[in-house]
Amino acid sequence: MAHLSQAAAAPMEFDLARISVRELNRYLHRELPKTPAAKIVIANPDGAHSIACGLDIEVEVQINGHVGYYAAGMNQHAHVTVNGNAGPGTAENMMSGSVRVRGFASTSAGASAHGGCLIIEGDASLRCGISLKGADIVVGGSVGSFAAFMAQAGRLVICGDAGDALGDSLYEAVIYVRGAVKSLGADARFEPMTQADIDTVAALLQIAQLGHDAAEFRRVASARQLYHWNADASLQY
């Protein structure tokens, strides 16, 4: 079978000590075969920006090392693993597929992501999931302040602790947090966990391959008090 023989093909290796990110991304965008391809392995990322950005094909990409800004940004269909730490804006504006960071992620991980799943096995810095628009984010460690700020849709699962202003000005995204919350943001509130919430968290933990008990998580969602202007309370804004 053609499919099986291609899947078993040796990985295609790219060494960023020898070629530029632009050359790599051009290959991934324009030259990669549309049928299931061999796994792509990238060596020596050394903190370069925009590695594997804007992918629009179902392919497995493995990056061995630390990446800089915007790794796997705008991802569509691809499954990208970073065997290292990630700089700011990892998987920002992801549409589908998945991105896994085995180390920690800097600020604004998964910002504005519409779909797909971002898994950060370590900690995420500030503003993780800012303006989230439908993707799922699972953080194995803790998140910094302003996680899910103004998040509109999607789920953010935090296995560790959260910093200040968790879920500030939330819309319809939902946060599940297992550890301590330093403070909730404006209009964010704890809500009871339903069975549906527990099932959701369990499913996301399974995808992330994290072995926590879904019942240990608390739900944070919008109180929806900021949806409408309250002329009688203008000084509270």
Next chain:
Amino acid sequence: MCGIVGLLLKNPQLRPRLGELLVPMLLGMTERGPDSAGLAVFTEPVAAPLRKLSLYAGAHVIDWQDFAATLQQAIPGRHELRWTVNHAVLSTSAAVTEVEQWLDSAVPMLTVLSVGRSIDLYKDIGAPAAVAQRYGFAGFSGTHLVAHTRMATESAVTPAHAHPFTAGQDFCLVHNGSLSNPHLVRRKLEPLGIEFETDNDTEAACRFFEWRLREGDDLRTAVSRGFKELDGFYTFLMGTDQELALVRDAFACKPAIVAETDDYVAIASEFRSLANLPDVHHATLFEPRPQEIYSWRI
């Protein structure tokens, strides 16, 4: 945008290689700061009464041998001068104020970039690679350093506006970010007799911290006061003859990453500046938390 770099060598055997280790770090920050670059390198201190002054001539051509002879005639004492193109480091046994007054009147085209027993300071406009080449950064030795690449956003591109900024002796600061109340800080400091050389926002922070240190604060206390007094976005890296200190604003708007091994502590805005350091892939890597003060002593 700007790039920050710091390196403190824990292993004394690496000290002759400080500059060689720095250069790839600095070049890694070229995209963050292509218009100017600067370096403060802290060496073994000169013997007790001596002080070092880093002197910068800009576009002026100075006959440094003639300068040394004139200085020797004007001010008695022990003076040693080593120079590169438009820059010199003067070691002198004379009082710093006396030397500065003489410089002001006799060689006014010279700028004193730094004063201290350990610090040598270089800064100039141009791409980081060009500045590093111009002053031979790769050949420097020392215990620790602070460096910067600048992309100006709030004041002019001139050598004086480049970082590091200094105040007092053996103290310097580099900054990635922008302050929103530098004029307020300045109006507070000027009546205390503190003079400013530029309209740069970073200079206000530098002089604020140095003022607090002179008033008896330790670096940690001074930086804590800064959280209240300095408004804006910042990652600050400060150097004294004894330590490096790093702090980020509450919103962590500007990046920073630290790599620590048994041999060194390296600080940069981004990992790409650390990627060439020896054994960095086995280093402890972490992103400094906002409003936490990190410091490392030699």
